[in-house]
Amino acid sequence: xxxxxxVTAAVVTVGEELLSGETTDTNAAWLGRKLASLGVPVVRRWxxxxxxxxxxxxxxxxxxxxxxxxxxxGLGPTRDDLTRPAxxxxxxxxxxxxxxxxxxxxxxxxxxxxxxxxxxxxxQAEVPSGARVLPNALGSAPGLLIEHDGRTVALxxxxxxxxxxxxxxxxxxxxxxxxxxxxxxxxxRTLYTTGIAESVLGExxxxxxxxxxxxxxxxxxxxxxxxxxxxxxRARAPEAAELLDRAQAVLDPIVAPYRIGTEKGxxxxxxxxxxxxxxxxxxxxxxxxxxxVAKRITDLPGSSVYFRGGVIAYADRVKIDLLGLEGAVLVxxxxxxxxxxIGMACGVAALLGTEVGVGVTGIAGPGGGTxxxxxxxxxxxxxxxxxxxxxxxxxxxxxxxxxxxxTQAALLLLYQMLADRT
Amino acid sequence: xxxxxxVTAAVVTVGEELLSGETTDTNAAWLGRKLASLGVPVVRRWxxxxxxxxxxxxxxxxxxxxxxxxxxxGLGPTRDDLTRPAxxxxxxxxxxxxxxxxxxxxxxxxxxxxxxxxxxxxxQAEVPSGARVLPNALGSAPGLLIEHDGRTVALxxxxxxxxxxxxxxxxxxxxxxxxxxxxxxxxxRTLYTTGIAESVLGExxxxxxxxxxxxxxxxxxxxxxxxxxxxxxRARAPEAAELLDRAQAVLDPIVAPYRIGTEKGxxxxxxxxxxxxxxxxxxxxxxxxxxxVAKRITDLPGSSVYFRGGVIAYADRVKIDLLGLEGAVLVxxxxxxxxxxIGMACGVAALLGTEVGVGVTGIAGPGGGTxxxxxxxxxxxxxxxxxxxxxxxxxxxxxxxxxxxxTQAALLLLYQMLADRT
Numbered sequence: 001x002x003x004x005x006x007v008t009a010a011v012v013t014v015g016e017e018l019l020s021g022e023t024t025d026t027n028a029a030w031l032g033r034k035l036a037s038l039g040v041p042v043v044r045r046w047x048x049x050x051x052x053x054x055x056x057x058x059x060x061x062x063x064x065x066x067x068x069x070x071x072x073x074g075l076g077p078t079r080d081d082l083t084r085p086a087x088x089x090x091x092x093x094x095x096x097x098x099x100x101x102x103x104x105x106x107x108x109x110x111x112x113x114x115x116x117x118x119x120x121x122x123x124q125a126e127v128p129s130g131a132r133v134l135p136n137a138l139g140s141a142p143g144l145l146i147e148h149d150g151r152t153v154a155l156x157x158x159x160x161x162x163x164x165x166x167x168x169x170x171x172x173x174x175x176x177x178x179x180x181x182x183x184x185x186x187x188x189r190t191l192y193t194t195g196i197a198e199s200v201l202g203e204x205x206x207x208x209x210x211x212x213x214x215x216x217x218x219x220x221x222x223x224x225x226x227x228x229x230x231x232x233x234r235a236r237a238p239e240a241a242e243l244l245d246r247a248q249a250v251l252d253p254i255v256a257p258y259r260i261g262t263e264k265g266x267x268x269x270x271x272x273x274x275x276x277x278x279x280x281x282x283x284x285x286x287x288x289x290x291x292x293v294a295k296r297i298t299d300l301p302g303s304s305v306y307f308r309g310g311v312i313a314y315a316d317r318v319k320i321d322l323l324g325l326e327g328a329v330l331v332x333x334x335x336x337x338x339x340x341x342i343g344m345a346c347g348v349a350a351l352l353g354t355e356v357g358v359g360v361t362g363i364a365g366p367g368g369g370t371x372x373x374x375x376x377x378x379x380x381x382x383x384x385x386x387x388x389x390x391x392x393x394x395x396x397x398x399x400x401x402x403x404x405x406x407t408q409a410a411l412l413l414l415y416q417m418l419a420d421r422t
Numbered sequence: 423x424x425x426x427x428x429v430t431a432a433v434v435t436v437g438e439e440l441l442s443g444e445t446t447d448t449n450a451a452w453l454g455r456k457l458a459s460l461g462v463p464v465v466r467r468w469x470x471x472x473x474x475x476x477x478x479x480x481x482x483x484x485x486x487x488x489x490x491x492x493x494x495x496g497l498g499p500t501r502d503d504l505t506r507p508a509x510x511x512x513x514x515x516x517x518x519x520x521x522x523x524x525x526x527x528x529x530x531x532x533x534x535x536x537x538x539x540x541x542x543x544x545x546q547a548e549v550p551s552g553a554r555v556l557p558n559a560l561g562s563a564p565g566l567l568i569e570h571d572g573r574t575v576a577l578x579x580x581x582x583x584x585x586x587x588x589x590x591x592x593x594x595x596x597x598x599x600x601x602x603x604x605x606x607x608x609x610x611r612t613l614y615t616t617g618i619a620e621s622v623l624g625e626x627x628x629x630x631x632x633x634x635x636x637x638x639x640x641x642x643x644x645x646x647x648x649x650x651x652x653x654x655x656r657a658r659a660p661e662a663a664e665l666l667d668r669a670q671a672v673l674d675p676i677v678a679p680y681r682i683g684t685e686k687g688x689x690x691x692x693x694x695x696x697x698x699x700x701x702x703x704x705x706x707x708x709x710x711x712x713x714x715v716a717k718r719i720t721d722l723p724g725s726s727v728y729f730r731g732g733v734i735a736y737a738d739r740v741k742i743d744l745l746g747l748e749g750a751v752l753v754x755x756x757x758x759x760x761x762x763x764i765g766m767a768c769g770v771a772a773l774l775g776t777e778v779g780v781g782v783t784g785i786a787g788p789g790g791g792t793x794x795x796x797x798x799x800x801x802x803x804x805x806x807x808x809x810x811x812x813x814x815x816x817x818x819x820x821x822x823x824x825x826x827x828x829t830q831a832a833l834l835l836l837y838q839m840l841a842d843r844t
Contacts, residue, residue, distance in 0.1 A: 019464045020608075021454025022641055022652075025447065028469070032443025042441045044476060047450070047467035054466060054487075061483070065476075186442075219444055230444075284734075290720025291713030294734045298712025301788055301821055303736075309744075310734040312706075312716045318731040318774060322744075352740060366723055399723055 007179045009040045010066035012058045014074035014083050015158055016049045027072055027160055034167060038175055039183030039234075040068055050074060052086035059090055063151050068175065073158030075141035077120040083155055084126055084144070091148050093128035101125035101133065105140055134170050138162045145174065152178055186232055187240040191251060192265020193258035194226030195412050201227050204254045216247040224404040228265060229255065260415075267411045268300050274418040275306040280355045284310035285323055285348035287335065288362035288378060292407045308352045313344060323347030336361050336373055338390045341381035345390075349383050356418075357383040360410045364402045378406035382417045389417055429601045431462045432488035434480045436496035436505050437580055438471045449494055449582055456589060460597055461605030461656075462490055472496060474508035481512055485573050490597065495580030497563035499542040505577055506548055506566070513570050515550035523547035523555065523564060530562055556592050560584045567596065574600055608654055609662040613673060614687020615680035616648030617834050623649050626676045638669040646826040650687060651677065682837075689833045690722050696840040697728040702777045706732035707745055707770035709757065710784035710800060714829045730774045735766060745769030758783050758795050760812045763803035767812075771805050778840075779805040782832045786824045800828035804839045811839055 011031055017023040025047065032042050044065055046058035055074070062069045074083030088095050102125045106117045124141050127133060134143030134154070139162040144155040154171060156163045176183070193201060198220055205218065212218070215235065221228040229251065233243045262269045275282060284293045294310045297303055313319040316330055325343040333339040344359025362378030369375035374394060381390035391413055395405040433453055439445040447469065454464050466487055468480035477496070484491045496505030510517050524547045528539045546563050549555060556565030556576070561584040566577040576593060578585045598605065615623060620642055627640065634640070637657065643650040651673065655665045684691045697704060706715045716732045719725055735741040738752055747765040755761040766781025784800030791797035796816060803812035813835055817827040 017641075018450070019454055019467065020458050021451040021456075021464075022643075024451040028440070029443035029446040032441055034443075036442050042443075043471060045441065045467075045469035047469075049465060057483075058466075061479075219439070221444075286713075289717075290725075290729075291708075291716030291732065291734070294713030294736075295711075295717050298734075298736065299822070301786075303712075307712075307736050309736040309740040310713065312713070312720075312732040312734070314716075314720065314726055314729050314731040315774075322731075322773070351744070352737075364723075400721070 005182065006184070007040050007068065007182050008043045008066045009035045009068045009070065010062035011042055011045045012055070012062055012069065012071045013045065013047045013158070014050065014055055014071065015047075016080070018047050018073075019049055027158065027163055030160070030164065031070060031072075031167075034172075035068075035070075036186040038172060039185040040175060040179065041186070041234075050080040050082055052082045052089070055083060055086040056090040059087060059153070063148070063153075067151055067179070069151065069153045070156060071153065072156045072163055075124065075143075075155060075157045077118070077124050077140070081123070084123070084128070087146070087153070087155060088128040091128065091146065091153075093130065093146070095126040095128055097122065097125050098127045098133065099125075101127070101142060108140055134166050136162055136166055137169065138165045142166075143171070145171075184234050184236060185240075186234050187244065188230055188232035189244050189248065190221075190265065191229045191231075191248075191255050192226060192260045192262075193228065193255055194260055194267060194408060196227065196258040198222045198227045201229070201255075201258070205229070205251065208250050208254060211250045213243050213246050215243055224401060225267070225408045226258075226260070226265070266300075267408065267415055268296055271297075271411065271415050271418060272300055272303065272306065274415075275356070278418075280306060280418075281308050281353075282306050282356045282358070283308050283348045283352035283354040284358040284360075285313055285319075285344035286310065286358075286360045287313050287319070287344070288364045289360050289403050289407050289410070290314060290364075292403055293358060293360055293410055296407055296411065308354050311348050311351065319344065319347075322351060324350065334373065336363055336377055336379055338379055338381070338392065341379040341390050341392075342383070342388050345381040345383040345388060355385050356414070358410055358414055359383075360406060362402070362406050364399045364406070366399060376402050378402065378409065380406065380410035380413055382410075382414050384417055389413065427604065428606070429462050429490065429604050430465045430488045431457045431490045431492065432484035433464055433467045434477070434484055434491065434493045435467065435469045435580070436472065436477055436493065437469075438502070440469050440495075441471050449580065449585055452582070452586065453492060453494075453589075456594075457490075457492075458608040460594060461607040462597060462601065463608070463656075472502040472504055474504045474511070477505060477508040478512040481509060481575070485570070485575075489573055489601070491573065491575045492578060493575065494578045494585055497546065497565075497577060497579045499540070499546050499562070503545070506545070506550070509568070509575065509577060510550040513550065513568065513575075515552065515568070517548040517550055519544065519547050520549045520555065521547075523549070527562055556588050558584050558588055559591065560587045564588075565593070567593075606656050606658060607662075608656050609666065610652050610654030611666050611670065612643075612687065613651045613653075613670070613677050614648060614682045614684075615650065615677055616682055616689060616830060618649065618680040620644040620649045623651070623677075623680070627651070627673065630672050630676060633672045635665050635668050638665055646823060647689070647830045648680075648682070648687070688722075689830065689837055690718055693719075693833065693837050693840060694722055694725065694728065696837075697778070700840075702840075703728050703730050703775075704778045704780070705730050705770045705774035705776040706780040706782075707735055707741075707766035708732065708780075708782045709735050709741070709766070710786045711782050711825050711829050711832070712736060712786075714825055715780060715782055715832055718829055718833065730776050733770050733773065741766065741769075744773060746772065756795065758785055758799055758801055760801055760803070760814065763801040763812050763814075764805070764810050767803040767805040767810060777807050778836070780832055780836055781805075782828060784824070784828050786821045786828070788821060798824050800824065800831065802828065802832035802835055804832075804836050806839055811835065 048054035132145040141157040143166045146153045341359045345357040349357030359381045365375035376395040379392040470476035554567040563579040565588045568575045763781045767779040771779030781803045787797035798817040801814040
């Protein structure tokens with residue numbers, strides 16, 4: 001298939017609040033990914049205000065560069081909502097009130113205890129001649145589909161969940177039917193890593209990059225919990241899988257030491273798998289992370305099976321009174337030290353009667369750093385049935401970044417110790 | 423000043439990754455707010471791929487609708503980066519290598535241990551004839567400012583912190599000078615509320631809306647921690663303050679019972695103020711929130727002054743052994759109950775020797791609900807020097823929403839109890 005026969009999409013977003021920055025346009029990225037995965041890549045986007053002339057200008061320009069145009073926003077019931085008349089006018093279509101939509105709106109309002117349909121909402125029942133109505137299960141503005149001069153135009157509400165609902169419930173199938181045989185979907189896979197910097201991972205990948213199939217694109221997606229490598233290709237089913245397999249075979253040996261082997265790359269899920277399988281119970285003691293390690297662990301539904309609880313030992317007194325650390329150990333080593341991290345891990349396991357304990361102590365900043373122990377220093381330890389392992393890192397970034405990174409590092413040590421054991 | 427003499431801006435964003443949705447365009451919202459606050463509202467936006475023709479088409483359309491055009495992205499050193507030549511070509515300007523930029527790039531690379539400047543980076547030193555160079559302290563691509571036919575075009579890097587750096591370091595002043603006397607900035611204020619639903623707040627505000635100055639716009643910004651009301655106006659300094667004062671006088675009585683009176687609307691800061699002022703110490707005991715309450719409290723630097731620590735009593739055994747709850751109380755009332763929330767608040771205050779204790783217990787879901795206590799039920803209690811207060815709510819939303827909302831509700835009860843006391 002030649003490149004110039006490729007089916008392409010364009011998106012026009014309508015909304016003053018997106019221009020003023022009051023709202024971040026999350027629809028755009030979602031639509032970009034969704035349409036690429038369907039095989040209709042977005043080639044251009046416009047954002048315009050609540051202005052009929054601007055909507056028409058953008059639609060005209062979009063019709064010139066793409067086969068499939070989505071216009072989102074401006075379908076509400078107020079005077080500001082101009083998408084319906086602006087598009088109908090530009091395409092030379094008449095607007096007619098659709099009795100089914102009127103009946104549906106009336107029912108919606110009755111269900112909310114409003115007996116009379118507000119007059120302003122009647123505009124939401126207007127349909128350009130020849131347009132197909134796309135039902136909106138989640139709101140009052142239905143979508144509309146218009147065929148024009150060999151192009152397809154879809155008008156969708158701007159409310160993200162309503163827009164997504166219509167795309168996934170009805171529009172996906174329409175796109176597949178409409179452009180049947182011409183779609184080359186973007187297919188991708190993600191390898192999740194943690195414990196390695198993006199630049200270092202990038203250098204390792206550069207060394208093997210020549211071995212990757214040329215049709216496969218790589219993207220590094222860094223976050224506070226690790227760096228993901230997303231590799232993608234635009235190809236039909238069997239060929240796509242084969243290309244991604246070849247790419248993964250090249251990347252796997254590089255990534256293996258840092259890879260989180262769960263489907264979504266969630267370290268907490270990987271930990272949960274081992275704890276459940278081995279019937280182990282867990283407790284945590286945290287200082288600088290102040291509850292974040294326990295929060296991460298309990299983000300996962302069902303964590304009560306293995307997680308007993310924890311102690312947030314923010315004050316040194318709590319480390320001594322509850323976790324059984326000796327005052328002398330704190331004085332000699334300082335609260336941020338290997339001895340204290342290990343003491344916290346062992347102490348909380350003993351206190352809560354668990355097989356596994358985690359201890360974290362550090363300096364999250366912005367204050368409290370010293371030349372020997374700068375802000376960002378975090379010690380973390382794991383105790384597993386009497387065996388202990390500890391490590392430390394000096395993280396960069398602000399208080400939030402140090403706490404997130406310290407938590408991730410502690411969870412990684414826990415995961416590694418559990419994995420080595422099995 | 424008549425509306426049609428208003429200075430307006432347009433933004434062209436260049437980057438394939440924004441069309442494919444691999445990256446969410448955070449620059450757009452930031453620029454929208456920044457330019458509005460300077461008095462140059464954004465009236466239209468384009469997003470185009472790494473394609474010279476598309477960049478030129480967007481720039482041409484932008485020049486037709488705005489006085490000030492920002493083009494972001496596509497200034498990097500690779501073949502994909504086409505903004506510089508595409509813009510120069512479209513405006514009929516010649517590109518010339520700027521020796522100062524070359525020297526600066528060479529120094530940057532030397533500092534990183536690369537003795538020879540890579541040939542590809544030389545493209546970043548090319549400047550369209552007549553353009554002004556905008557220094558980029560944070561990256562290798564400087565910004566460029568071009569005057570064209572009474573319009574001003576700024577080319578900026580797409581990396582958010584570099585783009586923001588150039589805008590705040592140099593471009594803001596340039597805009598103020600360039601459009602002196604013609605700028606009418608958008609000025610806004612925010613009232614932060616918590617503990618009231620957006621729809622209810624909206625209805626209360628509707629009752630007084632007629633009393634608001636017509637020049638003032640209202641926006642409701644809902645989040646998991648509460649709903650903020652942002653009210654704004656476009657006016658010059660003394661008039662703007664007067665309009666906002668009038669609006670606030672109308673809104674204040676409505677909002678007062680739900681308002682968080684700190685500058686950024688952070689409940690944790692408001693709590694910290696009282697605890698510090700009154701020299702009170704705090705401990706928390708949490709079950710369903712699993713560390714989130716303590717995490718929120720310790721998000722604030724300096725929280726160690728009043729926060730001693732806490733117990734995450736995920737298992738009932740921990741509630742009994744550490745917090746001193748009686749097993750019979752748990753059996754009779756269930757773990758999610760007023761008695762247990764109060765027992766946890768009192769228990770943790772006694773255990774850690776603090777004046778104030780907080781207890782939270784609930785069903786975050788998705789499992790564990792019953793007809794009497796559905797998923798989303800959260801009981802929270804505060805003990806303050808022996809006095810206790812408890813409350814419960816049934817929150818909607820998923821596990822994350824229930825945990826966030828339960829935490830916020832517990833913090834609100836704590837704040838109210840502390841505020842009533844003083």
